[in-house]
Amino acid sequence: MSHATSQTHTTATQTTPHRLLYFFVAFVLLMFFGLIYAWSLFVDPLEAEFGWDRSATSVVFTLSIITFCAGMLVAGALEERTSPRTVMLITAACLGLGLIASAFTESLPFIYATYGVLVGAGVGLGTDVVMSVTLKWFPDKQGLASGAMLMGFGGGTMLLSPVVTTMLGALGWRMTFGALGAVFVVLVGAGAFIMKLPTPEYVRPLLEKARQNATVAAVDMTGSQMVRTPTFWVFMVYLMLVTCGGLALISQAVPAAMELLMGAGAAAAGAAAAGAGVSAVLPEAEALMLATAAMGSVSAMNGLGRLINGFIWDKFGYRVCLTWIAVAFAAGMLCCAFAMMGGNFPLLVAGFMLLGLMYGGNMCSMSAMVGTFFGPKYYGINYAIATCQMIPAAIVGPQILALSQMGSGSYLGAFWVFFGVAIAALAVSFFIKPPKAA
Secondary structure (H helix, E strand, C coil), X not given: CHHHHHHHHHHHHHHHHHHHHHHHHHHHHHHHHHHHHXXXXXXXXXXXXXXXXHHHHHHHHHHHHHHHHHHHHHHHHHHHHCCHHHHHHHHHHHHHHHHHHHCCCCCHHHHHHHHHHHHHHHHHHHHHHHHHHHHCCCCCCHHHHHHHHHHHHHHHHHHHHHHHHHHHHHHHHHHHXXXXXXXXXXXXXXXXXXXXXXXXXXXXXXXXXXXXXXXXXXXXXXXXXXXXXXXXXXXXXXXXXXXXXXHXXXXXXXXXXXXXXXXXXXXXXXXXXXXXXXXXXXXXXXXXXHHHHHHHHHHHHHHHHHHHHHHHHHHHCHHHHHHHHHHHHHHHHHHHHHHHHHCCHHHHHHHHHHHHHHHHHHHHHHHHHHHHHHCCCXXXXXXXXXHHHHHHXXXXXXXXXHHHHHHHCCCHHHHXXXXXXXXXXXXXXXXCCCCCCC
């Protein structure tokens, strides 16, 4: 008996470092996958070279989110038939080919196919397999593990955007696409040979403890069972409303900040400084750096929001999570609207930060909901199904912002629209309840 106990203890101590290793690898990979949100860095260079309008370039981001969701669905199906390594090698191929091919862009259909389709699909494939494998090592900490990992995905834009901005200035957008493609091939290819699933012997005691504490569903639901529950559909409506605003801002954060800095912000600052006889109009290069920093604040809060929400989900439950997300959404849109009206750049950044927090918290809630409400066994495909809410959100959100800017020359009207969306999300949150066990 004592020998068996000793053997069990030895196995646990040998295995525990492994789950931390897989978490670290997952965090780094998701951080790079999060660069999909840095599309707005490429908007101005491409529009300047080809004369494309904002509505046309917004389609690239929309396509990347749609194919991101499709890639996750494919990954969820492939994981059950192949292995995590196979899916990750396919991911490396999609990202490498998509980014390197983007460097040869000469037309909108081409960039739609390369960045919009191949890169979006690659990020979806990689995100689903990395999340699915890693969370299987943490059945006892679904909320916190989801939030901590997704912090990497959300924070990647903040950490890597300055690097990409520097590369764009030094190398140009074509060489930047090519260099990023090479980096992704090496990084994801290496991850494919590190990541692996835990043994049933390791998972069983952790899962039993989690179910005893009611932090994981008593039964595991398949995708078809999940979509037949009212809980799933009400939650999907909530997620779509919140994601709509988050994706809209992320897709055009830099141009929106530039509008204020070069337009309303410059005019307001100029009026304030007129008595001193000082020109207050910012040089475009300086304005671009400030706008990029503003987008970085979205990314920073996006990552932090995922970690915070994971902790809140595990400690205080889903109800508190959903409420604070909707309230932060509404407050962020108010800040952005008033900032545009008054030419107040710090207030705009505050709005961006609130929106980053709420978007990150929303993404964490989606992951935690899948594991907590429907069980971890079929997490890969269930999470992929849940991410499909991003498709309508990606279509509607960025286009509202783009059409508002093209129609009136300002993003102000869209911010008021999204304030109303935030109030609707708050109302829907009160109708979400855990599913009843069959």
